[in-house]
Amino acid sequence: MVAPAEIPPLVQVRDLHVSFRTGDRIIRAVNGVDFDLVPRETLCILGESGSGKSVLLRSLMRLNPPRRTTVSGSLQVCGLDVEHASDNELSDLRGGAVSMIFQEPLTAFDPVFTIGRQISETIVRHDRVSWSEASRRALDLLELVQIPSAKQRLSMYPGELSGGLRQRAMIAMALSCRPQLLLADEPTTALDATVQIQVLVLLRRLQQELGMAMIFVTHDIGVATEIADRVAVMYAGRFVEEGPIGAFVAAPMHPYATGLLAATVNAAARDIRLKAIPGAPPDPSRLPPGCAFEPRCEFAIDACKTGVPELRNLASGRSIRCIRVGAAP
Amino acid sequence: MLLYLIRRVLYALPIALAVSFVCFLLVHIAPGDPISSIVPPDAPPEVVEQVRVEYGLDKPIIVQFGIWLLHILGGDFGKSLMTGRSVAQELSSAVGNTVILGLTAAIPAFTIACVLGALAAWWRDGWIDRIVGSVSIAAVSTPHYWLGIVLVITFSVFMQWLPAMGAPPGAASEWRFEWDHIRFLVLPAITLAIIPIGIVTRSVRGIVGDILNQDFIVTLGAKGLHNRTIVLHVIKNAAPTTLTVLGLQFGHLIGGSIMVETVFAWPGTGFLLNNAIFQRDIPLLQGTVLILSIFFVTLNLAVDLLQTLLDPRIRRHPGQ
Numbered sequence: 001m002v003a004p005a006e007i008p009p010l011v012q013v014r015d016l017h018v019s020f021r022t023g024d025r026i027i028r029a030v031n032g033v034d035f036d037l038v039p040r041e042t043l044c045i046l047g048e049s050g051s052g053k054s055v056l057l058r059s060l061m062r063l064n065p066p067r068r069t070t071v072s073g074s075l076q077v078c079g080l081d082v083e084h085a086s087d088n089e090l091s092d093l094r095g096g097a098v099s100m101i102f103q104e105p106l107t108a109f110d111p112v113f114t115i116g117r118q119i120s121e122t123i124v125r126h127d128r129v130s131w132s133e134a135s136r137r138a139l140d141l142l143e144l145v146q147i148p149s150a151k152q153r154l155s156m157y158p159g160e161l162s163g164g165l166r167q168r169a170m171i172a173m174a175l176s177c178r179p180q181l182l183l184a185d186e187p188t189t190a191l192d193a194t195v196q197i198q199v200l201v202l203l204r205r206l207q208q209e210l211g212m213a214m215i216f217v218t219h220d221i222g223v224a225t226e227i228a229d230r231v232a233v234m235y236a237g238r239f240v241e242e243g244p245i246g247a248f249v250a251a252p253m254h255p256y257a258t259g260l261l262a263a264t265v266n267a268a269a270r271d272i273r274l275k276a277i278p279g280a281p282p283d284p285s286r287l288p289p290g291c292a293f294e295p296r297c298e299f300a301i302d303a304c305k306t307g308v309p310e311l312r313n314l315a316s317g318r319s320i321r322c323i324r325v326g327a328a329p
Numbered sequence: 330m331l332l333y334l335i336r337r338v339l340y341a342l343p344i345a346l347a348v349s350f351v352c353f354l355l356v357h358i359a360p361g362d363p364i365s366s367i368v369p370p371d372a373p374p375e376v377v378e379q380v381r382v383e384y385g386l387d388k389p390i391i392v393q394f395g396i397w398l399l400h401i402l403g404g405d406f407g408k409s410l411m412t413g414r415s416v417a418q419e420l421s422s423a424v425g426n427t428v429i430l431g432l433t434a435a436i437p438a439f440t441i442a443c444v445l446g447a448l449a450a451w452w453r454d455g456w457i458d459r460i461v462g463s464v465s466i467a468a469v470s471t472p473h474y475w476l477g478i479v480l481v482i483t484f485s486v487f488m489q490w491l492p493a494m495g496a497p498p499g500a501a502s503e504w505r506f507e508w509d510h511i512r513f514l515v516l517p518a519i520t521l522a523i524i525p526i527g528i529v530t531r532s533v534r535g536i537v538g539d540i541l542n543q544d545f546i547v548t549l550g551a552k553g554l555h556n557r558t559i560v561l562h563v564i565k566n567a568a569p570t571t572l573t574v575l576g577l578q579f580g581h582l583i584g585g586s587i588m589v590e591t592v593f594a595w596p597g598t599g600f601l602l603n604n605a606i607f608q609r610d611i612p613l614l615q616g617t618v619l620i621l622s623i624f625f626v627t628l629n630l631a632v633d634l635l636q637t638l639l640d641p642r643i644r645r646h647p648g649q
């Protein structure tokens with residue numbers, strides 16, 4: 001990949017914190033995330049359920065519920081300061097330069113509008129073309145994502161399509177205004193294994209053809225190796241390890257990342273003993289003062305309990321948030 | 330689709346038949362011998378017997394029902410004992426009056442309630458929501474007769490702006506949308522509308538709130554759609570359920586008119602029904618109850634069909 005210094009980044013996130021007020025509790029979903037993404041690059045975000053992956057992705061488009069959400073840090077997406085942008089600037093960005101694919105295509109479509117109408121309305125909104133022109137383009141898009149008998153599907157309701165076709169239609173909708181950045185929140189998790197691979201291959205091909213950058217959330221390392229340039233492992237709202245996918249899969253460094261890799265079936269297939277990480281992630285409304293993984297970590301020492309470790313950049317282009325790695329092991 | 334429509338109408342027929350049988354039975358369920366309300370108490374037994382045969386009261390009940398039904402289908406509801414005019418005549422003017430009152434109450438009330446409920450849901454937990462919430466609870470718990478009396482005392486007795494009761498000459502038959510006519514409707518319409526306003530507001534808030542909580546609303550935002558387009562999506566999603574609520578509430582509203590028409594002496598079906606009950610005017614009572622019941626059966630059917638028509642998912646595969 002191209003070094004970040006040469007091309008201005010498409011996404012620049014600095015010290016991002018996102019929390020929600022619910023009743024009397026404050027849920028700290030994202031607790032200091034930094035990263036850059038350059039055009040055409042794919043970053044995979046890996047992590048357990050509840051680690052804040054979706055919240056992070058949504059905050060890139062300011063899609064978290066506005067009245068309950070507190071955001072701090074800086075967020076530049078496609079040249080827009082997302083947190084301080086006006087509603088108009090933001091809605092021009094959404095679905096235009098940046099678009100999103102959701103995990104569950106059934107609930108992400110409006111059930112009472114046809115697929116064609118839902119794709120067309122995005123095109124009409126951003127490109128100001130006529131409805132007939134928009135629905136012609138919607139047809140092209142359905143063909144682009146290889147939906148069979150696309151013309152009939154245009155006039156179907158989401159409930160009338162299979163899961164795989166629905167997700168293809170969702171991808172078509174996300175691509176409808178040629179975004180520079182595609183945010184994909186576990187786009188294949190709700191699908192059967194064989195359909196998963198088809199959709200993944202399709203996404204990768206389209207990403208290369210259309211020259212998009214992509215942030216791809218998943219908790220499946222197999223999926224990450226298929227599609228990612230770089231990978232970030234998220235735990236309790238922080239990146240604990242970040243780096244190129246090849247180096248990461250070959251030798252994960254953070255104890256949590258090591259555990260995550262050892263807990264996948266892929267690892268088992270390569271004769272590594274399959275084992276689950278003991279314990280459970282911390283409650284996001286009561287995070288420990290030190291390293292969030294410390295209570296579950298077999299290498300923890302007393303120093304881990306005092307203060308959250310910095311994300312340190314290593315020479316190899318990787319970075320890690322653990323005081324024990326790289327220090328005397 | 331057409332088949333489905335026909336099937337639904339056919340399903341409604343036995344219900345209508347059962348309802349009319351119950352109406353017919355009213356004569357026999359009501360305490361006292363129906364004859365006693367027709368003939369004077371001191372009539373000689375032969376006369377009573379003659380009247381019994383004349384009215385067909387000596388035949389088996391199911392035969393009586395058959396005869397009665399044939400007459401009804403021919404438009405003959407019998408004669409009112411009270412006025413001597415035909416029940417059909419009494420009913421046609423009363424139905425017109427009730428329809429005018431019902432629509433005058435329902436159309437503005439439902440419009441206001443839908444808007445308020447939707448606003449409350451859109452700004453959930455905001456100040457609009459709190460105000461709308463408390464107002465609608467107050468509205469739901471207001472008794473008709475109490476509100477009617479308060480309104481009459483305020484606007485008729487003290488301020489003398491509006492008539493306390495009655496109808497303009499001719500009422501429905503010569504109805505015009507002019508102040509001289511409308512002013513008779515203001516107080517009864519408000520009284521009638523108050524509870525449905527509360528219920529519809531709360532239901533619409535719930536319906537719209539549920540829709541706004543669904544995932545696809547986030548998708549619409551993520552596509553950069555303007556709020557006005559999102560509102561369009563919400564309306565189309567909310568329409569079928571809201572319509573059901575409105576239909577049911579229109580039914581309740583007409584039911585409430587029995588009370589309200591009596592309080593305000595508005596000559597509609599409710600007023601007629603009340604008079605018929607107190608005067609033991611059995612043919613009139615039967616006719617009025619039958620018309621009201623058929624109205625409810627038809628209303629339910631209409632609501633069902635309209636809901637089907639409005640929901641594209643059901644429209645394409647009806648009856649699933």
Ligand SMILES: Nc1ncnc2c1ncn2[C@@H]1O[C@H](COP(=O)(O)OP(=O)(O)OP(=O)(O)O)[C@@H](O)[C@H]1O
Binds near residue numbers: 029053064068
């Ligand atoms: N709108 C919200 N209001 C309150 N809490 C929220 C909200 N959205 C997310 N959270 C909380 O933030 C935390 C992180 O949630 P998030 O959805 O980002 O997890 P995730 O990593 O995407 O998990 P999954 O793999 O299950 O999708 C969770 O504890 C969740 O309950």
Ligand SMILES: [Mg+2]
Binds near residue numbers: 053054055185
């Ligand atoms: Mg998620």
